[in-house]
Amino acid sequence: MDALGDATRRAILERLLEGPVAVGELAREFPISRPAISQHLRILKHAHLVTDRAVGTRRLYQVNPAGIEALRTHFDWLWSHALMAFKKAAEKPTTKEGR
Amino acid sequence: MDALGDATRRAILERLLEGPVAVGELAREFPISRPAISQHLRILKHAHLVTDRAVGTRRLYQVNPAGIEALRTHFDWLWSHALMAFKKAAEKPTTKEGR
DNA sequence: ACTTACCGTAAGACAATACTTACCAATAAC
DNA sequence: GTTATTGGTAAGTATTGTCTTACGGTAAGT
Numbered sequence: 001m002d003a004l005g006d007a008t009r010r011a012i013l014e015r016l017l018e019g020p021v022a023v024g025e026l027a028r029e030f031p032i033s034r035p036a037i038s039q040h041l042r043i044l045k046h047a048h049l050v051t052d053r054a055v056g057t058r059r060l061y062q063v064n065p066a067g068i069e070a071l072r073t074h075f076d077w078l079w080s081h082a083l084m085a086f087k088k089a090a091e092k093p094t095t096k097e098g099r
Numbered sequence: 100m101d102a103l104g105d106a107t108r109r110a111i112l113e114r115l116l117e118g119p120v121a122v123g124e125l126a127r128e129f130p131i132s133r134p135a136i137s138q139h140l141r142i143l144k145h146a147h148l149v150t151d152r153a154v155g156t157r158r159l160y161q162v163n164p165a166g167i168e169a170l171r172t173h174f175d176w177l178w179s180h181a182l183m184a185f186k187k188a189a190e191k192p193t194t195k196e197g198r
Numbered sequence: 199a200c201t202t203a204c205c206g207t208a209a210g211a212c213a214a215t216a217c218t219t220a221c222c223a224a225t226a227a228c
Numbered sequence: 229g230t231t232a233t234t235g236g237t238a239a240g241t242a243t244t245g246t247c248t249t250a251c252g253g254t255a256a257g258t
Contacts, residue, residue, distance in 0.1 A: 005104020006246080017180045020188050023205060036247055038206060057204045057255045062188055068181040072174040075167070081116045082167040089119050089161055105216080122235055135217050137236060156225040156234045 001071070003047035008032065009040045013063065016050060020062040100170070102146035107131065108139050112148060112162065119161040121154075 004010055012026060023041065027034035041061055044050045048067035052059055103109055111125060122140065126133035140160055143149045147166035151158055 001109065002104060002106070005101060007101070008246085010100065013177075017177075017184045019184055024203085032246090033248060034205075035207080035249085039246080042206085054205095054255090057202095059205065063181040063184055065178070065181045065185045068174070068178045072171075072178045075171040075174050078112075078116075079164070079167045079171045082162040082164045085116045085118055085162055086164045107216085123233085126235095131216085132218060133235070134219085134237080138216075141236085153225090156232095158235065 001047075003043050003049055004071075006040070008036075009044055012037070012040055013044065013049060016061060016063045020060040022055075022058040022060055024058070026061075100146075102142050102148055103170075105139070107135075108143055111136070111139055112143065115149060115160060115162045119159040121157040121159055123157070125160075 004013075008030070011030070015021060015026065015029065023034060023037055026041075027037045030037060041050065041052070045052060045061075048070070049064055050061050050067075051064045052061045054060075103112075107129070110129070114120060114125065114128065122136055123133060125140075126136045129136060140149065140151070144151060144160075147163055147169070149160050149166075150163045151160045153159075
């Protein structure tokens with residue numbers, strides 16, 4: 001969740017939706033240095049949102065569907081609970097619970 | 100999306116799932132000051148994740164289902180695309196596209 | 199063996215963000 | 229009108245996070 005708090009990381013993740021990409025390739029497409037890309041990828045990896053594998057001297061990163069699904073499930077849960085909270089609040093509009 | 104990048108804001112949002120809560124009440128439950136809570140709520144409000152209304156001198160905040168649903172929809176989309184990207188990558192494992 | 203290409207990590211500079219204290223406005227009660 | 233309660237905003241500090249430069253390490257090519 002914290003991993004998606006940065007706009008650059010979200011952009012990297014969406015770029016990986018097109019298929020596996022090497023680190024250097026990403027660095028060429030983004031306006032930041034290669035080490036910066038590496039650091040973002042490490043965070044995404046620790047969040048289980050991407051996986052990596054070595055291919056020769058290059059290292060390909062790709063999205064991890066399992067990690068994305070975990071987020072999707074969480075937001076499903078959050079949404080249903082938000083609906084319940086909303087309906088409950090609509091019934092008794094002036095909630096004034098005891099401290 | 101950036102709004103959920105902070106752990107405190109996520110905790111506040113989950114607290115609001117239980118129903119509308121006033122600012123002072125939140126400040127008592129969290130280990131940070133009331134102004135800090137206000138600032139977090141402002142960010143959540145600008146992200147359309149919560150709504151607020153004045154009740155007397157107090158101000159009640161509650162979750163905004165519409166905002167949550169927007170996130171849910173986005174992750175649905177992201178997940179389906181991640182699945183497609185994964186399957187496509189599985190077919191041709193050693194992708195070596197031209198630069 | 200030497201060179202080239204690719205990538206991760208460390209350290210420090212820099213920027214963005216979260217937090218606190220102090221102040222002010224609005225409502226309610228008296 | 230005065231007082232008490234509630235909460236938003238401003239300014240400054242502190243913390244966190246992002247970026248770059250410098251370095252080392254591995255794999256492929258010659």
